[in-house]
Amino acid sequence: MYIREKIEEQIKQIMADALNKSVAGGAFSIETMPDLFLEMPREKEHGEYSTNMAMQLPKQTRKSPRYIAEALVENMETEGSYIDTVEIAGPGFINFKLKKIWQYSALEEISALKENYGRSTKNTGKTFNMEFISANPTGPMHMGNARGGAIGDILASVANWTGYEVTREFYINDAGNQIVKFGDSLDARYRQLLGEEVLFPADGYQGDDITEHMKDFIALEGDQHLALESHARKEILVEYALEKNLTQIKKDLETYGIHYDVWFSEQSLYDSGAIESTIELLKKGGFAYEQDGALWFKATSFGSDKDDVLIRANGLPTYFMADIAYHMDKFINRGFDRCINVWGADHHGHIARLKGALTAVEINPNQFEVVIMQLVRLLRNGEVARMSKRQGKAIALTDLIDEVGVDATRFFFNLRSPDSHFDFDLALAIEQSSDNPVFYVQYAHARICSIIRQMAEEVNDEVPMDLTRLIEKEEFHLLETLSLFPNEILLAEERLDPSRITRYTIELASAFHSFYNACHVRVEDFPLMNARVALIEATQQVIQNALGILGVTAPERM
Template sequence: MKQLLEHLIIQALTSAHENGLVTSPAFPDFVIEVPKNISHGDYSSNIAMVSAAIQKISPRKIAESIIRHIQDTQGVIDHVDIAGPGFINFYLRPESWIRFLKRVPELGSRYGSENIGNGKKIQVEFVSSNPTGPLHVGHGRGAAVGDSVSNILSFCGYDVQKEYYINDSGRQINTLGRSVFLRYQELLGESVRFPDDCYQGDYIRDIAGRIMDMKGPDLLDQPDEKAVMFCARYAADLILEDMKQDLESFGVFFDRWFSEQGLYDSGKVADVIESFRNRNIIYEKDGALWFDTTSHGDEKDRVVVRNNGQTTYFASDIAYHYDKYDRGFEKVIDVWGADHHGYIPRVTAAIVSGGYRKEQFQVVLVQLVSLLRAGIPVAMSTRAGEFVTLRDVIQEVGRDAARFIFLTRSSDNTLEFDLELAKQKTNDNPVYYVQYVHARICSIVRKSTEMGISVIVPDDAALCLLNTPEDIALIKMMIKYPEIVRSSAELLEPHRITFYLMELAASFHAYYNRQRVLTDDIPLTLARLYLMKAVRQVIANGLSLLGVSAPESM
């Protein structure tokens, strides 16, 4: 609809120029929007105001010239007026909405999709939690955001790959091994001092116990280093399996699990260091190797190989990101916890040094989650190993509620996740508010099937009966959906879908309480059933982008 009006405006201004009514054929950026106030028409444009400076004519005069030259060949406009400082307000004929309503069933589950990706290969990397402990709520938020962003991009024509980067190398894996081995020794009756820098959680004991069951005391016969290595690998594998399970029960499936260790094994980290050394981008200072990130805006250069010969995470991160581009991704999106924001400049610098464009890399920062129970903060201490895991949360509040709530805030904002609220099946908990729409419509459709009328498609004359303010409000809401999806994809902001769905749900519930669908009036009933099915489709489409189910009954 907006495109249509835009076309009419451009045409009108052009012919106004041909007739000498305006001085310039130029078009500044102008917008067509749905006014907040319904008395300002169905659509409104600021074209006259933004053109005033170029035309050197008053906005109202420009507006008049434009209106006079509008050629509404399709007959969608009822009337147009000029208001305020020079807004052009369009009032549409009620029938005009129908052609747009028809798009919903025509496109079905594809309704709302705008092809902005054009098959471009894009990768979204998210969660990527170290396999040293269970996933917690913060990871849950990252998972919900990353998965939804992937869904949205994929829906908009991108060829999306979802990837999880496993930090299965380096010191923290060694620490994991040490932690497990110490608990293992404890189980065998040895008195050990358990250091603060080891992982404190009970799951470490569980893993040690499993190794006990499997190996008995055999590990003690080996050199410590070997035993620790064994514990590390065993524990990491186990924890990783658990994380996979948790994510699956959260409805999140990755296309690839990428091992950091693999980058070392294949020599890719060494290759990167070697080639940048030759180009003096990596240089030696104080016995360490440094990457020149300063030339690309970082505040200082960063170490890639320490003076003890060990590589830093940054080294493998560089190799990892190059590997992504080598695999043909035109764009790479990383979803990170906001506490990692300081890494953006150095990773960006490394990517640019590698000959890629800055725009090919984008980070979605997700702010932290604070967990509450009935308004009271839940104590979370990773050090003491006391925390509520993602698994606990899914078990307690359910997958749908958890995912939906994670997406009810902009990622830029911290999120309060209240377990009691999330469990409640009331209006406080918007997930049910939205799902209830789907269930209610399914119920109506079931009823109509019993009456034997659901299969008949109404003709245009019948659809014109959808003319109450509630009908029009619903249809307008649905016409808006593709724009919401688009902005959500362009800005990588899934919460826009969430808020839209809540708004659409509100329109539906208002409709439901005011208008009856199944009546004795057959054409009207058919038309309204048609409308209801469209609403159901849009709700289902939106929920699927969020990774939330659309139940047929509740």
């Protein structure tokens, strides 16, 4: 348990005791317990913690907030606790100021836990499935996948730091309509390249990669497949190109710093019979019915405004159908406690129906959550450019990484909360200026490493370090920021918002840079110097841990 949690628990206990004593002493009477809620006031003068408990009670006690607060404070036993002073302020806040030693405890925790500082056991023993990107394997990864990749991968790390056993998973849409289109497109290019006059399908994939695949394929196998019946030929072409694409996708994502534990094939759901058994289950439960030759799911029974097709009149299951079977596999066959998906905003309409379907097959829909990210808008020369794989104008993920670098790409795509609409200004991202906050954070880290290198010979172990010598306001601010790291990870997990970690690194770097400009580490006074060395080592450690979660490197020199 970290120092902040210890203190918070202690204060809550003291609050509860004071409440009981006040009631026992006849100051007022209550019917229901108020929330023992602590907040961290923005203003320094209001102390480290504050509670609005007294303001929750006037209604049931018929006393004024200030009267209640005074009674509570009078009955507070703070002896031997971290609390230094208790004050009543404003309309009835009770503010707690702490003894400064608590911040030195935070520093000691970091020195002791090192690369594990920030980890917690909140979710130990539970499993967490993180599915993200899951793009059609019909072409290379593009910039639109970069945001989902960063969010999903970092959220997975965050979950792991809170104790979850995490599985990163990519769902390969290697079945269904898109694959049919893919096959049609490949086939058309194949035949065109071999001199046949064929019309390219209007809704086909027009990207150069399709043509490239077929050039390579022809170089390997010639025109021997022209004679085949079209269906059989497409199957061969798809198998060839899919394999190529997947290999490339895996390679590109590894470059981007993403490693998946599971690559789950949609086709395997058909092969294993999972689709069929899911259909049977839905039918048996009375959640599926036939109409117009199709099989429908009664989504309206679960709050949707219309039902959805499970199996088309042509006999082919829909993507929705496969998705139900897929999530049953996650929850029932593999027993995940929690499954999180990252989806683009254009898919938000699917959440309700999939949750409905999960409810139908007796899975608690609250175990399934979707992080909706707003789509990336690409700005080129101030103009909005749409990204579309079909038009072949998408900027490839690899191109983006080549130009901007992995660190900046991941950092930038996780800088804002998934909810926020995001403009990716190509010119700005390519420009490696100080506008890019990743440099700011890395610079802080490199700066510390540089000092530590130079201090290595000078640290005097004979003289004990004295942490209580750290008294400058910049030192306290840095200590306080360091102590917030475990909190930030828990908040990022609770709110499924990994961007908090990125913003935290900026805050921490800022606190360090301020310290650096105000205080010298290399001073004559050895106890102070050793304490400051401990402080910057802790800072270095936390920056390293935080950047590690982000998948961004922490350079020792810049």
